[in-house]
Amino acid sequence: MKGLFGMGKKEQKEPKPADGKWLVQYDKKGCIGAATCEAVYPERWNVQGSGKAELKGSKSSDGITLFELQIGQDEFDKMKAAAEGCPKNVIHIINKETGEKII
């Protein structure tokens, strides 16, 4: 007989991994709103009415312009393509384990 032990338990929806291997850094003040990032990876990038891109899910580490987001390997290729396409080179990816700046 099956019990009722599962009742009342809520399914927890996991957000995107916050403890990924890669740290994305975005310097918003240098953004010119070219939107290449959004074209390449719209799930994470969105150009706002202000003419600057927003890195979805990121937090500002200086409270002003430097935004950071940790991502897992599953997002690496798309984020790297967005960073490579940025004409102002304001998107960077750092390997958290080694400290190596990939771009």
Ligand code: SF4
């Ligand atoms: S590609 Fe670079 S300059 Fe263009 S909107 Fe994205 S972050 Fe800004």
